[in-house]
Amino acid sequence: MSTTSLTEAPPKHDEIEVSIFGAGIGECIVVHLGDAAWMVVDSCQDSGLPVALTYLASIGVAADAIKHVVVTHWHDDHIKGAARVFEAAVNAALHCSAALNREEFKRLIKANATPHVDTGTGELEQLLRTLKARTSGRAASMGPQWTSARQLVARTPRAQIWALSPSPGTLSLAQHELARLLPVEGPKRNVVAQKANALAVVLYIDFGGVSVLLGSDLEKSANPAVGWTAVVTAAQGVGARPSSIVKVAHHGSTTADDVEIWNALVTADVHAVTTPFQSSGLPRDTDKVRIRERTANAYFTAESSGRKVVSHDMRRIIEATAKSLRVLGARMGHVRLRFSAEAKSSSEIKAELRNGAFR
Amino acid sequence: MSAAIAKIDVSTATAGTDEVASTLSANVPRLALAATGLPTLDTPEGLSIWHDRPDEETIAGSDSPQVTFASDRESSAQSSKISPLALTTSSAQDQYQVRRRWRGVVQEISEDSFDAEIFDQDHADSPREAAEFSMEDVDLGDLSLVQPGAVFYWMVGYVTTRGTRRTFSEIRFRRLPVWTRAELAKLEEPSDVDDLFD
Numbered sequence: 041m042s043t044t045s046l047t048e049a050p051p052k053h054d055e056i057e058v059s060i061f062g063a064g065i066g067e068c069i070v071v072h073l074g075d076a077a078w079m080v081v082d083s084c085q086d087s088g089l090p091v092a093l094t095y096l097a098s099i100g101v102a103a104d105a106i107k108h109v110v111v112t113h114w115h116d117d118h119i120k121g122a123a124r125v126f127e128a129a130v131n132a133a134l135h136c137s138a139a140l141n142r143e144e145f146k147r148l149i150k151a152n153a154t155p156h157v158d159t160g161t162g163e164l165e166q167l168l169r170t171l172k173a174r175t176s177g178r179a180a181s182m183g184p185q186w187t188s189a190r191q192l193v194a195r196t197p198r199a200q201i202w203a204l205s206p207s208p209g210t211l212s213l214a215q216h217e218l219a220r221l222l223p224v225e226g227p228k229r230n231v232v233a234q235k236a237n238a239l240a241v242v243l244y245i246d247f248g249g250v251s252v253l254l255g256s257d258l259e260k261s262a263n264p265a266v267g268w269t270a271v272v273t274a275a276q277g278v279g280a281r282p283s284s285i286v287k288v289a290h291h292g293s294t295t296a297d298d299v300e301i302w303n304a305l306v307t308a309d310v311h312a313v314t315t316p317f318q319s320s321g322l323p324r325d326t327d328k329v330r331i332r333e334r335t336a337n338a339y340f341t342a343e344s345s346g347r348k349v350v351s352h353d354m355r356r357i358i359e360a361t362a363k364s365l366r367v368l369g370a371r372m373g374h375v376r377l378r379f380s381a382e383a384k385s386s387s388e389i390k391a392e393l394r395n396g397a398f399r
Numbered sequence: 400m401s402a403a404i405a406k407i408d409v410s411t412a413t414a415g416t417d418e419v420a421s422t423l424s425a426n427v428p429r430l431a432l433a434a435t436g437l438p439t440l441d442t443p444e445g446l447s448i449w450h451d452r453p454d455e456e457t458i459a460g461s462d463s464p465q466v467t468f469a470s471d472r473e474s475s476a477q478s479s480k481i482s483p484l485a486l487t488t489s490s491a492q493d494q495y496q497v498r499r500r501w502r503g504v505v506q507e508i509s510e511d512s513f514d515a516e517i518f519d520q521d522h523a524d525s526p527r528e529a530a531e532f533s534m535e536d537v538d539l540g541d542l543s544l545v546q547p548g549a550v551f552y553w554m555v556g557y558v559t560t561r562g563t564r565r566t567f568s569e570i571r572f573r574r575l576p577v578w579t580r581a582e583l584a585k586l587e588e589p590s591d592v593d594d595l596f597d
Binding site: 064065141146147149150151154156165168169171172184222223224225226227228229230231232318319320358362364365366 | 516577593
């Protein structure tokens with residue numbers, strides 16, 4: 041494994057790439073599936089533009105090479121700019137968590153149109169409207185692909201992409217998870233849905249030799265029918281092999297750190313990439329230590345802490361009121377992992393770090 | 400809705416907006432608001448800050464005149480960048496100078512504090528910020544409003560009283576209208592949103 045500065049050239053047709061982007065808030069994963077076909081998983085923005093589009097343009101790849109757009113869940117830090125990505129990706133299929141294909145989620149979208157209410161569903165609604173406009177008059181199969189565990193999301197000449205969540209147990213619980221976000225009689229307020237991580241899509245990509253696990257924001261659960269225990273079961277069900285690359289779930293938090301991920305789903309020398317979520321200060325220093333103990337190949341796309349407010353004339357009174365105050369956001373860190381489609385092990389993966397990403 | 404009229408000195412504001420005036424008035428100490436007939440000085444559009452619409456919201460607080468304002472969406476459409484240095488208001492005794500102001504959304508609540516994301520009201524392109532506030536800094540009358548998703552305003556600045564300047568910082572929560580049964584029922588009705596999932 042080597043760590044070098046990034047070079048701006050697209051991967052060869054027989055070269056696989058997994059690029060993981062993350063600033064202080066938000067993450068996006070761009071995957072070259074081989075043969076000039078790309079997949080974008082989640083979205084975040086850099087300088088107001090979706091980083092996936094900016095990056096692909098920078099290496100000379102047109103957006104129409106994106107064949108799959110996956111929205112693992114609808115939280116702001118995973119979906120911002122996804123509608124623009126999908127709008128540009130005119131040849132792409134859209135994949136969303138099957139847990140969202142429910143009456144309760146439709147109501148959340150409808151509620152978003154009510155004055156004084158922000159349910160955080162605007163970006164997903166825009167995505168679905170773009171898809172609707174694109175597929176109007178075409179076959180029903182062009183509609184959104186509602187994804188759940190053990191489902192083959194896509195197959196390409198060099199890759200099989202499987203969903204390992206949401207599990208059947210999660211789909212049963214989704215009604216409750218979403219219903220508790222719905223408005224009830226009483227004052228209007230925004231929806232802060234950060235707790236609904238159980239509905240997220242975890243992906244497993246099998247390239248024949250090397251495989252990849254993208255953990256989204258899925259967390260552990262005491263209920264073995266949901267969370268990471270259910271993912272381990274699903275992985276066994278699809279015959280998944282230990283992955284050599286993992287996007288660490290939920291920004292490296294302890295709530296997502298199931299020991300079975302490390303024991304059963306990834307290799308001992310896995311390339312583990314964590315994106316921060318500065319609003320919660322994730323990953324914490326203890327999380328970084330723990331992840332580094334799991335593997336020698338641990339990467340972080342950006343620092344976990346926001347910058348302190350710079351000194352100015354009102355600093356004293358500001359700090360007297362706020363117990364802490366951090367400016368969120370950092371440079372858009374980028375961890376790029378490339379390997380031959382014929383690669384068999386982690387040692388054949390080349391890691392490149394840039395824009396503040398670090399080991 | 401209580402129809403209150405207060406006028407705010409926005410002496411050099413580049414745009415007269417409901418949001419500026421209402422936010423300012425909502426966050427300065429109540430004593431200032433209680434003063435009647437605050438002069439409007441050099442206000443290009445001659446601001447007044449009351450509305451008489453059914454969907455109005457109010458800033459929490461019971462012992463001051465209720466200042467009402469239109470929804471954020473309406474306000475932001477009208478608003479333009481305004482230097483915080485330009486925002487001042489005065490009563491017979493006090494002059495307020497707002498130096499920074501944020502709109503916050505409560506994210507998480509713990510026993511004695513809450514976390515919020517806050518957005519600079521005067522610089523839309525500012526990076527997101529996160530802050531933790533002590534419950535002690537929330538007005539007693541606002542405590543019941545501190546819920547995930549609740550919106551508040553935080554302003555800091557100077558207040559000058561008889562030539563003596565001191566700082567002030569105030570957090571005030573929005574008191575939003577309640578969901579009506581008709582609105583809730585509408586969420587159950589078929590709409591074009593349902594078609595998006597086919």
